[in-house]
Amino acid sequence: MSASSHALLGPSSAKRWLSCTPSARLTESIEDTESTFAAEGTDAHALCEYKLRKAVGLSVPDVSPKLEYYSKEMEDCADDYVSFILELYEEAKTKCKDPLVLVEQYLDLGKYVPESFGTGDALIASDGTLYIIDYKYGKGVSVDAKENPQMKLYALGALEIFDSLYDIKEVSMTIYQPRLGNVSTFAMKKDDLYKWANEIVKPKAVDAFKGIGEFHCGAWCQFCKARATCRERANSNLKLASKDFADPPLLTDEEVEEVLGKVDELTSWAEEVKAYALDEALKGKKWNGYKVVEGRSIRKYSNESEVAKTVEDAGFDPFDKKLLSITEMQKRIGKSKFIELLDRFVVKPQGKPTLVQESDKRPEFSTAAADFKTDNMEEN
Ligand code: SF4
Structure with a gap:
């Protein structure tokens, strides 16, 4: 993971530079803020790396005491990840006598993408199938392995090492994202992957490396360092804002x-422009007609232990004993203990209705159930 962040055309940003080839050069001098x-x-990956190396019999020092963000949840997720890889390894052993597990493997992609490289979190090389597993600890967006260019580039890098050593027919690529319960696997024939590399990746990568080609907006813009100030993106969003909705007076369906x-993209772009402008203003930039002021702030105690003592001394109880939230409880007692003890008490009330695109994976909201509820409430 770390290595890919330093390549101009790294696998983790491949969706963007394959879709909008000039974006890589346009953004290379824009500062990266972690x-x-x-x-x-990064901590979660380090823990997985340590646990997986240990599980395959390597002698490695325990990294957990050094991890700033270490938690019970991180530990449980890493254990689940390691079990998943070991299961795949067992599967590989049924078809190949000497499969190999590699951890945090450097992958050279230079054959297809200039000066590019990446790191495979876990690889299992075996006759028949080459397995690529990418660990994602984030829980913001569920990542799909299907036709995922980052995974396909990792697979190409892994083939560079193993294609001559094993009789590989297909690659199986898995995104393991435990905090969203997302394990997404996509398999494809090795020959189809090579075809994609030669016919799509190579020419696009040449353009991207030179910084030429067409700017092209899409979902990938949200990860682009130029997202707030890119003219192509601004033009695309302003097209909607400047659309002339003339007659009749009411909008049609x-x-x-x-x-x-277009509204989601438009609002997120507008928020990003605002965040960029504030950031620059805080660095000293003066925007004509604007100034930075203090936002609303909420009162808080300057010293909580002193407050508790003072209230207790005065004969009152300063504490309100509250049950931990599901997330906090799971963090405190660990995922497996949580399932063992409390799973039967967890219910999921119906969520608030949200209008999304038809391509969204969630099932359609049952208006019948909601109507039934409303009717009953009205009768009572
Ligand atoms: S914001 Fe979007 S369109 Fe603009 S350079 Fe970045 S990826 Fe390309």
Whole structure:
């Protein structure tokens, strides 16, 4: 994971630079700011690496005491990940006498993408199938392995090492994202992967490396460092804002549908522009007609232990004993203990209705159930 972040055309940003080839050069000098989530992810990977190496019999020092974001949840997720890999390894052993597990393997992609490389979290090389497993600790967006260019590039890098050593027919790529319960696997024939590499990746990578080609907006823009100031993205979003909804006075169903299709992208772009402008203003930039002010703030105690003592001394109880939330409880007692003790008490009330695109994987909201509830409430 770490190595890929330093390549101009790294696998983790492949969806973006394959879709919008000039984006890599456009953004190469824009500063990269590491979020808390990224730092937590780095720790989670380090823990997985340690546990997997240990599980395959290597002598490695325990990294957990050094991890800033270490938690019981991180430990449980890493254990589950290791069990998953060991299961795949057992599966590989049924078809191959000497499969090999590799951990945090450097992958050279230079044959297809100039100066590119990455790191495979876990690989299992065996006759028949080459397995690629990518661990994602984040829980923001569920990542699909299907036709995922990051995974396909890792697979190409792994084939460079193992294609001559094993009789590989297909590659199986898995994204293991434990905090979302997402284990997404996509398999494809090795020859189809090589075809994609030669016909799609190679020419796009040449353009991306030179910084030429067409700018092209899409979902990948959200991970682009130019997302707030990119002219192509601004033009694309402003096209909707400047659309001339003339007569009749009320929008037609088709026009509402048109707005719905673009409104998420439009609002997230607007938020990103605002965040960028604030960030720059805090660094000293003066925007004409704007100034930075203090937002609303909420009162808080300057010293909580002193407050508790003072209230107790005055004869009152300063504490309100509350049950931990499901997430906090799971963190405290661990995932397996949580399932053992409390799973039977966990219910999931019906969520608030949300309008999403038809391609969304969630089943359609049952308006019948909601109507029934409303009717009953009205009768009572
Ligand atoms: S914001 Fe989108 S369109 Fe603009 S450079 Fe980045 S990826 Fe390309």
